[in-house]
Amino acid sequence: xxxxxxxxxxxxxxxxxxxxxxxxxxxxxxxxxxxxxxxxxxxxxxxxxxxxxxxxxxxxxxxxxxxxxxxxxxxxxxxxxxxxxxxxxxxxxxxxxxxxxxxxxxxxxxxxxxxxxxxxxxxxxxxxxxxxxxxxxxxxxxxxxxxxxxxxxxxxxxxxxxxxxxxxxxxxxxxxxxxxxxxxxxxxxxxxxxxxxxxxxxxxxxxxxxxxxxxxxxxxxxxxxxxxxxxxxxxxxxxxxxxxxxxxxxxxxxxxxxxxxxxxxxxxxxxxxxxxxxxxxxxxxxxxxxxxxxxxxxxxxxxxxxxxxxxxxxxxxxxxxxxxxxxxxxxxxx
Numbered sequence: 515x516x517x518x519x520x521x522x523x524x525x526x527x528x529x530x531x532x533x534x535x536x537x538x539x540x541x542x543x544x545x546x547x548x549x550x551x552x553x554x555x556x557x558x559x560x561x562x563x564x565x566x567x568x569x570x571x572x573x574x575x576x577x578x579x580x581x582x583x584x585x586x587x588x589x590x591x592x593x594x595x596x597x598x599x600x601x602x603x604x605x606x607x608x609x610x611x612x613x614x615x616x617x618x619x620x621x622x623x624x625x626x627x628x629x630x631x632x633x634x635x636x637x638x639x640x641x642x643x644x645x646x647x648x649x650x651x652x653x654x655x656x657x658x659x660x661x662x663x664x665x666x667x668x669x670x671x672x673x674x675x676x677x678x679x680x681x682x683x684x685x686x687x688x689x690x691x692x693x694x695x696x697x698x699x700x701x702x703x704x705x706x707x708x709x710x711x712x713x714x715x716x717x718x719x720x721x722x723x724x725x726x727x728x729x730x731x732x733x734x735x736x737x738x739x740x741x742x743x744x745x746x747x748x749x750x751x752x753x754x755x756x757x758x759x760x761x762x763x764x765x766x767x768x769x770x771x772x773x774x775x776x777x778x779x780x781x782x783x784x785x786x787x788x789x790x791x792x793x794x795x796x797x798x799x800x801x802x803x804x805x806x807x808x809x810x811x812x813x814x815x816x817x818x819x820x821x822x823x824x825x826x827x828x829x830x831x832x833x834x835x836x837x838x839x840x841x842x843x844x845x846x847x848x
Contacts, residue, residue, distance in 0.1 A: 552575075562619045573656065574664060637671070644658070669681050759781075
């Protein structure tokens with residue numbers, strides 16, 4: 515019996531070690547207390563002296579490892595890119611996956627680490643400021659990517675912070691929206707079938723749903739993910755609005771009372787209104803009448819469940835126009 519027990523223990527050791535490795539939060543391999551990030555673009559010098567040109571820079575949100583202090587200077591290993599390489603590297607790259615450390619000295623200012631008092635609030639504020647700048651008509655270069663990184667650092671350094679769920683979602687949402695915009699500029703963006711377009715990276719949004727299930731942020735992440743399943747172009751055919759309407763209705767049933775549920779129901783009502791017109795053009799009065807009934811039913815649901823949402827009267831207006839025989843899709847002129 516003892517031999518059997520020993521054998522079982524030996525067989526379990528690799529599994530236990532693998533599990534421990536997966537649970538290790540210090541994926542960078544560095545002492546967690548030495549990890550930090552910067553709130554501004556920091557110059558990296560060979561020595562603690564700015565009289566010589568910097569060897570590289572550290573952009574906001576990139577991680578550094580603090581080695582030692584020397585007056586107003588800090589010796590760091592910085593996961594960053596040289597000025598020449600920065601133009602050619604992916605905008606979103608996990609420094610833990612492909613570290614490219616540069617050793618040098620930076621000024622001891624604007625540095626936030628897991629031990630910084632109110633560090634979570636500081637990181638959130640800096641990221642939110644950059645996110646706001648990124649939404650301006652002429653945003654600073656790299657503002658959105660820097661906001662993404664700073665939000666991610668908040669979650670990495672302060673996972674128990676009340677701000678962590680929102681920071682993780684905001685980071686994921688920024689990346690999703692930027693990737694979605696990039697794909698929208700490709701010719702394949704107009705393909706009807708989603709699988710004919712480049713796939714959007716969904717790992718960060720799914721991470722939000724994994725770490726914070728049953729939260730408003732999980733519901734928001736799930737709504738974002740619907741983008742990858744929508745048609746690029748309806749091409750005047752009822753197949754797409756029919757499928758998309760069902761997607762939004764399914765989402766609404768999965769996240770009742772969620773922050774995007776009223777919007778999902780409105781999108782479903784709008785597509786049912788579109789189907790009324792499309793089926794009429796296809797000389798299919800039975801399906802057209804069914805779509806009109808569905809449109810009215812969804813509008814009624816919005817009025818009942820979300821009376822304070824703008825989407826309720828908007829859906830009601832669509833249902834009214836459908837009942838009046840006004841086309842929702844195409845020209846509405848008689």
